[in-house]
Amino acid sequence: MSRSSLGRSERSKYHVTTIDRGLSVLSQFHQSQPHLSLTEIAAGLDCAVSSAMRILRTLEDLGFVEQDLESGNYSPGLQAIRLGYAAMISTDLHHAALPIMRDLFRRTGANVNLDVLIDDLACRVERFTTEDLLIDDFRIGTLIPAQHTASGRALLMCLPSAEIDALLRNRPTEAVGTIPLTPALLHQNLERDNSRGYVFAEQEFGLCVVAAPIFDSSDKTVAAVSVGWLGKPTSSASARRPYVEAVIAAAEEITTALKQVDNGPVE
Amino acid sequence: MSPDKRVRRRRKRTRTASRLTADRSGTMEPERSRYHVESLARGLAVLTQLSLSPLPMSIADITAATGMNISNVFRVLQTLSALGIVERIEATKTFRLTYRSIKLGYNAFAHLDIADLARPALQRLYRAVNESVFLSVLAVPNIISIVRILQPQRLHMVGHTLPAYATPDGKVLLAHLDQHTQRLHFNLLPQTLVCARHTLSRSSFISQLEEVRAQGWAATDEELALNTRGVAAPVFDRDHRCVAAVAVAAAHDRKSYDFMIEAIRPKVLETAAEISALLKIRYETK
DSSP, rough: TTTTGGOOOOOOOOOHHHHHHHHHHHHHHTTBBBBOOOOHHHHHHTTTTOOOOOOOHHHHHHSSSOOTTTTTTTHHHHHHHHHHHHHTTTTTHHHHHHHHHHHHHHHHOSSEEEEEEETTEEEEEEEEEGGGGGTOOOOOTTTEEEEGGGGHHHTTTSOOOHHHHHHHSSSSEEEETTTEHHHHHHHHHHHHOOOOOOHHEEEEGGEEEEEEEEEEEEEEEEEEEEEEEEETTTTTTHHHHHHHHHHHHHHHHHHHHHHHHHOOOOO | OOHHHHHHHHHHHHHOHHHHOOOOOOOOOSSSSSSSSHHHHHHHHHHHHHHHHOOOBOOHHHHHHHOHHHHHHHHHHHHHHHHHEEEEEEEEEEEEOOOOGGGGTTTHHOOOOOOHHHHHHHHHHHHHHHHEEEEEEEEEEEEEEEEEETTTTSSOOOOOOEGGGSSHHHHHHTTSSSSSHHHHHHHSSSOOOOEEOOEHHHHHHHHHHHHHHHHHHHEEEEESSSEEEEEEEEEETTTSOOOEEEEEEEEESSSSSIIIIIIIIIHHHHHHHHHHHHHHHHHOOO
């Protein structure tokens, strides 16, 4: 997994292998595994412990990993964490979406989220949360297989089906709740979502979510905005209509704002 | 490596949040350890610059900021682009970090609790002062230590929960509460507070807290127990709320009060600032 874990791997003659390896170490840390031992890191890199050690020392010297002195385990350092943070907050998408999301949060009183697609994962990059809706514990920075959440499906639904297949190729079919999500069923769901322009899903603990895609100036899906609220079991379509309308309107507003940034003069 | 060298290297690695930005901002310093991989370090220096810049950077910007030569910058950018961590904006010929960089640490960090993410900084503080270090939160009328690194030779008068008013971290936490919550908590305090060496009235304690809030730290001198003194500083989250306090406690025969204030207090403040810097880039419920 090590080398390819960051995705693309076309090598140019300029490729610096040690950078590749250093970043492979960092990408081994993830939400369910924030601490790693030297042995685990070396195994993930498929290299000798001594080579892993050299890379770790360099990462540590520059603040990209921290070592816990009691356990000897490593975790991401401030400089590594800052990369993701900088990527999230400095985008045009973030600037365009923030005021519209805040407004949506105020009007609906529901959780409001913004997700982007990273490979086959939906990543939460902004959210507004009410205290009593903390059951929706998808913190900012959380990565979830896209087909498993409403926002993830909103990110996928406008993609050509060949692209969806390519994205999800490496993922075994996993059950969502009690329903096994076969590729055929997923495509069927995505087609239905696409035709109505939004995704609706009932998730755990009665959390209802409506999500809609956001597009850039070349009409590519760049993000999904969603709201989550506590609904009654099997809540009727009419109960969710106000949320659906609000989310679709917000997605369109963000799309428009984003296109203005793309086309308009930047100061 | 000789033990001596190891100590020196560790000491070298002890640094503060503010120095992180200054020192690590990319200029290629001489070797830090014999394990240093120079080509990786160049890649990390470019990434650091990109994360510090509010705007996408051109090759010239990056060259100037890192002090690296242009062909190295070019190679690094090629590699980072191929890995999908950095993207080039065609219109402006500039580079920026992509969302994929969330996978390089932020994702794991988002799921660490405050004790976990603070621990490395607290361990550095422990190494620097060689006295017990605590990270505590308020559970009125007590404080609870969520991280404790105990100096083996000190006299123990420490439980997981201690009365807030007699501890430096407790004072810091009480002093930074919002006024409404503060008033609620003050009403729960007895009229007279009993400390190890003296008693004080509730009103004089409250004015002491105002001082603590203004100066940004608190100290105790044999208040909890006759043989301990301590100093503490607040940790803030991104909304400037004080969510925890860092404290160092020492036995009276190991460290004088003056030494606590002059030598240890600045280190406690540095550590608290370092942990605050981490919390600042973390989103929580708004």
